Amino acid sequence: MNATIVVSIAMSIVAAATPLLLAALGELVAEKSGTLNLGVEGMMLLGAVSAAIVALTTGDLWLAAGAAALAGALGAGLFAVLTLSLTANQVATGLALTIFGQGVSSLVGKDFVGREVHRLPEVFPAALAEHPLARVLFGYDAFVYFSVAAALAVAWFLSRTRAGLVLRAVGEGDSSAHALGYRVIAVRYGASLFGGAMAGLAGAYFSLSLTPTWAVGLTAGRGWIALALVTFSGWRPGRLLFGAYLFGAMMIFELQAKAFGLTLVPPEALAMAPYLATIAALTIISAGRAGANLRAPACLGKPFRATA
Amino acid sequence: MAWRIEPRAERSRALDLAAPALAVAATIVIGSLVFSALGYDGLGAAREIFLSPLADPQRWPDLGVKSAPLVLIAVGLSFGFRANVWNIGAEGQYVVGAIAGTGVALAAYDMAGYWILPAMLVAGALGGAAYAAIPALLRTRFKVSEILSSLMLSYVALQLLYFLVRGPWRDPQGYNFPQTRTFTDWETLPAVVPGTVLHLGVPIAFLAAFLAWIVLRATVLGFEVRVVGLAPAAARYAGFEADRTAWRTMLAGGAFAGLAGILEAAGPFGQLTPQFPQGYGYVAIIVAFLGRLHPLGIALAGIVMAVSYVGGETAQTTVGLPGAAAGVFQALMLFCLLAVDMATRYRLRRVAPAPSAAGARP
Numbered sequence: 001m002n003a004t005i006v007v008s009i010a011m012s013i014v015a016a017a018t019p020l021l022l023a024a025l026g027e028l029v030a031e032k033s034g035t036l037n038l039g040v041e042g043m044m045l046l047g048a049v050s051a052a053i054v055a056l057t058t059g060d061l062w063l064a065a066g067a068a069a070l071a072g073a074l075g076a077g078l079f080a081v082l083t084l085s086l087t088a089n090q091v092a093t094g095l096a097l098t099i100f101g102q103g104v105s106s107l108v109g110k111d112f113v114g115r116e117v118h119r120l121p122e123v124f125p126a127a128l129a130e131h132p133l134a135r136v137l138f139g140y141d142a143f144v145y146f147s148v149a150a151a152l153a154v155a156w157f158l159s160r161t162r163a164g165l166v167l168r169a170v171g172e173g174d175s176s177a178h179a180l181g182y183r184v185i186a187v188r189y190g191a192s193l194f195g196g197a198m199a200g201l202a203g204a205y206f207s208l209s210l211t212p213t214w215a216v217g218l219t220a221g222r223g224w225i226a227l228a229l230v231t232f233s234g235w236r237p238g239r240l241l242f243g244a245y246l247f248g249a250m251m252i253f254e255l256q257a258k259a260f261g262l263t264l265v266p267p268e269a270l271a272m273a274p275y276l277a278t279i280a281a282l283t284i285i286s287a288g289r290a291g292a293n294l295r296a297p298a299c300l301g302k303p304f305r306a307t308a
Numbered sequence: 309m310a311w312r313i314e315p316r317a318e319r320s321r322a323l324d325l326a327a328p329a330l331a332v333a334a335t336i337v338i339g340s341l342v343f344s345a346l347g348y349d350g351l352g353a354a355r356e357i358f359l360s361p362l363a364d365p366q367r368w369p370d371l372g373v374k375s376a377p378l379v380l381i382a383v384g385l386s387f388g389f390r391a392n393v394w395n396i397g398a399e400g401q402y403v404v405g406a407i408a409g410t411g412v413a414l415a416a417y418d419m420a421g422y423w424i425l426p427a428m429l430v431a432g433a434l435g436g437a438a439y440a441a442i443p444a445l446l447r448t449r450f451k452v453s454e455i456l457s458s459l460m461l462s463y464v465a466l467q468l469l470y471f472l473v474r475g476p477w478r479d480p481q482g483y484n485f486p487q488t489r490t491f492t493d494w495e496t497l498p499a500v501v502p503g504t505v506l507h508l509g510v511p512i513a514f515l516a517a518f519l520a521w522i523v524l525r526a527t528v529l530g531f532e533v534r535v536v537g538l539a540p541a542a543a544r545y546a547g548f549e550a551d552r553t554a555w556r557t558m559l560a561g562g563a564f565a566g567l568a569g570i571l572e573a574a575g576p577f578g579q580l581t582p583q584f585p586q587g588y589g590y591v592a593i594i595v596a597f598l599g600r601l602h603p604l605g606i607a608l609a610g611i612v613m614a615v616s617y618v619g620g621e622t623a624q625t626t627v628g629l630p631g632a633a634a635g636v637f638q639a640l641m642l643f644c645l646l647a648v649d650m651a652t653r654y655r656l657r658r659v660a661p662a663p664s665a666a667g668a669r670p
Contacts, residue, residue: 038396038455078643087653088646091394091455092597096642099590103635107346110630216632221463228456268471275460279446282457287450305315 007132009252014136014144015210017248019044019202019219021147023226024233024240025154026198030076031230032158033191034171034299035083038094040199041223042101043075047200049105052207052214055117064117065143065204072200073193075101080192084185087303098223106216117212143205148241150198155237167191171297174304184304199223221275228278232285234295243281250277312659316652323652328598328605331645332358332612338644339637343629352627357619357637360626367622369504371614373576376513377402377568379610381592383520384564386601388557391537395558397443397458398565399589400465401436405566406573407469408435410488410580413495413573414477424494428570436566437559439465444558448551454558466585473580487581497575509571514607516564521603533557565589594642613638 023040030037037043047068055064079097082088120141122129129139158164169177170187178184206218229247233240254270336354344350361367381398388395395401409432416424442461446452474486482489497507524530536543536553543550568588573580595613599606620634 082643082646086647086650088649089597091396092593092642093646095396095590095593096639096646099594099635100639100643103632103639106632107630107636110632224456224459228460231453231456266471266475268467268474271470272464272467275463279452279457279460282452283446283450286452 003132007136009256010136011139012255013245013248013252014140015248016251017244018144018147019205019210019222020226020229020247021151021241021244022143022205023199023202023223024229024244025147025150025237026072026195026202027227028230028233028235028237028240029154029158029167029198030188030191030195031300032171032235032297033167033188034174034297034302034304035080035188035192035195036090036094036301037076037079037097037192037195038091038227039075039079039097039101040094040195040226041219041221042098043072043196043199044203044206044219044223044226045101045105045217046071046075047203048207048218049109049112049203049214050200051204052109052112052115052117055208056112056115059118061118061120061208064208065201068200068204069197070200072196072198072203074196076192076196076199079196080189083303084188084192087305090301090303102217105218109214109216112214114213114215117208117214119212120209141209143201143209146201151237151241158237168297171299174299174302178304178306184306188304199226202226225274225278228282231296232278232281234285235297236295246281247274247278250274311656313654314657316655320652320655324600327648327652328600328609328612328645330648331598331641334644334648335637335641339640342636342640343633348629348633349627353623353629353633356623356626356629357616357634359619360622361615361618367618369501369506370618371611372506372510374614374617375607375610376510376575377572377588378592378595378613379517379607380513380568380571381565381589382595382599382606382610383517383603384561384568385592385596386599386603386606387520387524387533387560388554389537389596390601391533391553391557392540393447393554393557393561394453394455395440395443395458395561396455396593397440397460397462397589398561398592399585399587400458400462401439401562401565402569402572402589403462403465403469403585404439405432405436405562405569406580406584407465407472407569408432408438408566409570410477410573413491414488416495417489417492420492420494422494425497425574428495428574429567432570432573433563433567436569437563439566440558440562441555444555447558448554454554462589469580469584470582473582477580479579485581488579490579491574495574496578497571505576507571507575509575512571513568513610516567517603517607524603529556565592591638594638597642598645612641616641 023044027040050071051064051068054067055061075097079093082093083090122139123142123145124138129135166182167187170184174184203219207214225247229243232243251274254273257270258267336358340350340354343353361371385395385398409428412428412431443454443458446457447454473488477488479487479489497509500506500508500511532548532553536548536550577584595606595609599609616634616637623629624631
């Protein structure tokens, strides 16, 4: 195995990790504020189809990314109205959002299936990324750099800013935060919309870079893996970044094993692998050291209604 | 005069019952507006999806066949949902139930006897329960969220099915198609009404809903499930352990889903193919909520959902609506129900304008 292959594998791991990282970061912020949105997969599909449609009709990839973020945020807005304003059950609403996203995306994307989208360009000039080792650092499109920057930004926001502190306070003790005069519902709206926009961008990465085309169910359950990733990270952005690349590596291992014609194991077993590995990772994390669940925001998934 | 939203002291019983009907009505209105905006005949679509299957007696057997797995799975899930156990991997338990029952069918392929079909159904229920035992164990022993683990296992179950029908269980006379042998007459559910598609699984499903209603109403288990969900602290005081309730409700949910799976395999399908999983496990979650987590309500909600399936198929040919439309309507239905639901828990009350800062928000 020579350097070129190693480099290409490393780069495909980064590509596979990027949508997971984007979606999981958004969900992490939403969960930190106390909302559990199981609609990530649906919002990703809404983002993916919007990006494909805008890219194919206007040719403007940045407009496409913006449309994807907007579509994801709209999905999250629907979730927020139902769960925050109308205090509906968050689990049920999130699931409905996923089913809704699956239906709507295949409906509006009907005429765009399989049409190739012009792939997102690399950020740095090709000359800079000529050497294989330089390519690992400089050979990606803007989404990859954005996702890493976003992870750092979220980490900084949550731990170092006043607004981040308020957001965490709302997620850890909604009544106390309310009593202190913070607007619990407004904060949660903001966090949810951010989560939706990030999920939309994660979906856009599929249709603008990974495939790059639209197909029904394009995101193939990655939204659920992103949700698992948030738990895996123990709600810490740093570990989320690490986890996203670990999960990305797992998926690439599956693809590579298929490509190398690994015949000892049936292909179906390889397709199971990411899901089984996710369950294993969650089990190890949750069982270890008094349980990572203790680190979950205290108000996660609980409805809040101001009493006075 | 100002309006204020405040919690009701008691859930409104009348609204509780009316909410699903209101939700369906709202879905029809919103759905037809959405589809009109998308350039379809929205009103026609809503009519085709929600009314035409009811108006045509020839389609009633289809409604029964479609509603059976939905009702069965949803009733099983409702036990857990009442007790705050979120098994959302019924799709996987449905598939594994079908696989377990099919295992019996394939083993008994050259045999004859009335015992074969019941053995298949028992194997199906056990298979589904065993598969649900994994998230139950992970939750109670390792504190892993059953939401994520049960869902991940659904993806695993699909791959297991693909492996079996492409590999070891592929029909030797099947021209290499990925499918099992077709079941023998001993292994196929008989028609209840001769000459129609209405198979024995349909009455079984509705009977199960009825039995579940009795269990929830008249046994300690039913009480336990309700108390654990409504008041965990009181439940602990009464000696109901949350872990034990999680186990029981997960196993029951898995068994119902597994039974639904083998009934579907031994009924409409008559074999296993890669097209066997149709997403009933996910739609059943909507059915459970639409039926207010109440077995009899679920039976009704299952029929409503079956109408949307059957109507969605008709609408594809009559108004050229894409197949995905039914899914959009189904999700809309749950959204509307969740929104309407607020009216059962809160009420709008007129209050005198607050003279001081008492009513003001910081």
